[in-house]
Amino acid sequence: MNDDQFLVPSSPEAELITHALDALRESTGITGQLLHPAPHADAEVTLQVAGQSLLYACEVKRKIDRFLALDSLKARFAANQTPALLICESLSHEMAARCRELGVQFIDTAGNAYLTSTQGVLIHVAGRKAKKEFLGLAGEMTITPASLRMIFAFLADPSMLNATYRDISVSVQISTGAIGKIFETLEARGFISTAPGGNRIISSPAHLLSEWTSGYLGRLRPKLKKFRFTAPDPSALYPGWNPTPHSSAWGGEVAADILTKHLKPATFTIYMDMEAKKTELTALIKQFRLQADPHGPIEVLQPFWNMEYFNQPDPTVVPRHLVYADLLGTQDPRNLDLAKQISSDIIKHVHNAAR
Known part of the structure; x- marks a missing residue:
């Protein structure tokens, strides 16, 4: 795979990863999460195995039916700093055995898997057949x-x-x-x-959050009405600007800092209902002397939901799963640990609501 070819969220590849993670959970109890596009890989996933969180750079292949293809994968995987994982449709017993011989870790849409690590974790499942509901599901x-x-x-x-x-x-x-x-x-x-x-x-909840994040970043966010700005002092916006309840709220890094107190924002993401309250953006531009800049650190987006709904404990921030998606969308390594913390809070929130 070329370095400039990244997984498009909500693409057929993302669908295949989701199916394989679901099948792995069913066959082994191991849970996993699709993170985001990554350089030099189709995607990254984390797997919770034997109390450990294992990070993998993934290569997604629809069909693997030749030993030569596995030999080629072995050579590419050996060059990876992050452990590599093949994700594919159902592997034959022979192909699964060959993966184990070569040390190529994999999971497939039937729930077969070969997973190992330097800590000695070993999972080997073979011989399972793909369920019909995995076949053609992405299109239907x-x-x-x-x-x-x-x-x-x-x-x-x-x-x-x-x-x-x-x-x-x-x-x-x-x-x-x-x-x-x-x-x-x-x-x-x-x-x-x-x-x-x-x-x-x-x-x-974890799989739904993963589906939401990849879909939002790949399909929903790019279509939102948005403006990007710079300013003489971008950091003056936070905490200098106060959102208007039911009309605007912080997203991204500022929201993450408000929620966790563990991040110094370098970018400033605002969700603002510019259609319902047209004067708020004008006032923001005037107060902080914003200037249009397609690469600026300040971004104002039109919300895709009714901001009178889904009130948060802190009304100055958007819901946590939107903050989580914004953080992953930055592809900034300093945001990833914080994103994981926020994702845990989201999943707890969903579990508590079900009680």
Whole structure:
């Protein structure tokens, strides 16, 4: 793979990774998370194995049916500083055995796997056949931008899973006619299910968060109305500027610092309803002498949800899973540890809401 070829979030490759992680969880109990595009790899994933969090640089291949392809992978993987992981559709027993002989770690969409580490962790599963629901699923059950808006709502407030279609429609600005099909898709993909009492619940918060993050960065965020600026002193915005409740809020690094107190922001991300309150952006530009700059550290985005919904304990910040996605979108290594901390808080929030 060329250095300039990165995984596009919500691409068929991302779908395959998600399916393989789901299959691995079913066959071994090991959970994993798709992180984000990475230089010199299709993606990065973390696997929770025997109490350890293992980071892998991934190579995604639809089909592996020749020993020569594995030999080539072995040579490329040997040059990686980060342990490498092959992710593919169901491997034959012979191909799985060859991976083990070569020391090529892999997981596939049937739940087969070969995983090892310098700490002595060893997982070997072979002989499983792919389930039918993995075949062709990406084309039939696509996570659309409207789906991502609903996922945003469910992660922010899991009770929205059982809200009226009208409330869901108003909260994330989608048509009521799309909601039923989106529920079917999320259920078919295993992201949500129905509890014994009849209420919908989030089945796998970590996987839903991963799907949301990759989809938001790849499909939803690029289409948002946005402006980018620089200023004589960008750092004067924080804490010099105060968001207006239900109209604007901090995202990105500033929101992460407000939530954790462990980051000195270098970029300044603001979600502002520029359509409902047109004067707020003008006042911000005037107060801090902002100047248009496509590479500037200040970014103002039009929110894709109704900001009167999903109120946070601190109303000056957007919901945590949006902060998490913003941090990963920077691809700045200093933000990754903080993003992991925030992701743990998101998953706890979802689990607590289900009790």
